[in-house]
Amino acid sequence: MNSEHSVNDEDLSRLLQSWRVDTPLPPRFKEGVWRRIERENASSPSLWQQCWEVFVGRAAGLLRQPVGAATYLLALLIAGAGMGYWSSARFANRTEETWRTAYVQAVNPYSTAPER
Amino acid sequence: MKRPWLITLLGLALALSTTGVIYVSRTAPYRALEAACGPDLAWIKKEFHVAGPAFNGVRALHEKYTAACMERCRQIDEKNRALSALLSVSTNVTPEIEQLLTDAAVLRKQCHVEMLGHFFEISRLMAPEQGRRYLQWMQAQTLTSTHSTMIPQAGSKFSDDARTLEHR
Known part of the structure; x- marks a missing residue:
């Protein structure tokens, strides 16, 4: 059995060695290959782009899941509510300051800005 | 790929509208009070x-x-x-x-x-x-003192001039 295998291997080896490619390469083939390599390297994304694509891919994956989408919506709802409370508190403080100043100046024309 | 973008936009719209609703509802009393009383009396009423x-x-x-x-x-x-x-x-x-x-x-x-x-x-x-x-x-x-700005502070030009006059 072993001798049969070794005979077949030798035949195969001889056959492979005898195989010659006669077809000529297209003109400037090597140059074209290098040009393609350069183009691929030039168009490859920067580090930021790669990070962004990874982020977008993962975010899209999360959002496709019901739990992920619900968590995202809930987080933005809470953020929106927080922003609403914070900005309305600022409005209230500024408004009360304006009112206070208006009253003091209405009753005392010689006044400067009132202290709190 | 469309669905994640839709959910993203929906989330942003939800955040903005929540901000707007809370802001308007919490600031409405202030606007109403100022419209009814004017800014000076609004403060008296609220405070x-x-x-x-x-x-x-x-x-x-x-x-x-x-x-x-x-x-x-x-x-x-x-x-x-x-x-x-x-x-x-x-x-x-x-x-x-x-x-x-x-x-x-x-x-x-x-x-x-x-x-x-x-x-x-x-x-x-x-x-x-x-x-x-x-x-x-x-x-x-x-009733705060109206003369406090007339008293020279240490280091001011007027206090330096006053000290110079005293030493002559």
């Missing part, structure tokens, strides 16, 4: 919890006081203008200048007396504790 007939009384007193106050200011301005005209042609303190200064001082004193009387009247229309708070705060705002 000292004055409502109903008491607030109507406060509003009436305030309007009466501010009208009289404007008239007193006009008279004081008249005296100041006359004084300014005299000072521009005088080289010393004449009896006319002295009289104008006296008149202006009398008007300012009357102004202060009316102002304090007004504060007391307003405080009586409030609940006792609120009235006390109102008086304390208004007195602090209106």
Whole structure:
């Protein structure tokens, strides 16, 4: 059995060695290959782009899941509510300051800005 | 790929609308109060919890006081203008200048007396504790020393000049 295998291997080896490619390469083939390599390297994304694509891919994956989408919506709802409370508190403080100043100046024309 | 983008946009719209709804609902009372009372009386109403007939009384007193106050200011301005005209042609303190200064001082004193009387009247229309708070705060705002800026501070040009004069 072993001798049969070794005979077949030798035949195969001889056959492979005898195989010659006669077809000529297209003109400037090597140059074209290098040009393609350069183009691929030039168009490859920067580090930021790669990070962004990874982020977008993962975010899209999360959002496709019901739990992920619900968590995202809930987080933005809470953020929106927080922003609403914070900005309305600022409005209230500024408004009360304006009112206070208006009253003091209405009753005392010689006044400067009132202290709190 | 469309669905994640839709959910992203939906989330942003939800955040913005939540912000808007909360902001508008929490600031609406302030806008309504200012529209109803004006900014000066709005503060009185909110800060000292004055409502109903008491607030109507406060509003009436305030309007009466501010009208009289404007008239007193006009008279004081008249005296100041006359004084300014005299000072521009005088080289010393004449009896006319002295009289104008006296008149202006009398008007300012009357102004202060009316102002304090007004504060007391307003405080009586409030609940006792609120009235006390109102008086304390208004007195602090209106009776602070007007001479504090005339006293030279250490390191100022005027204090340095004063020390130089003393040592001569």
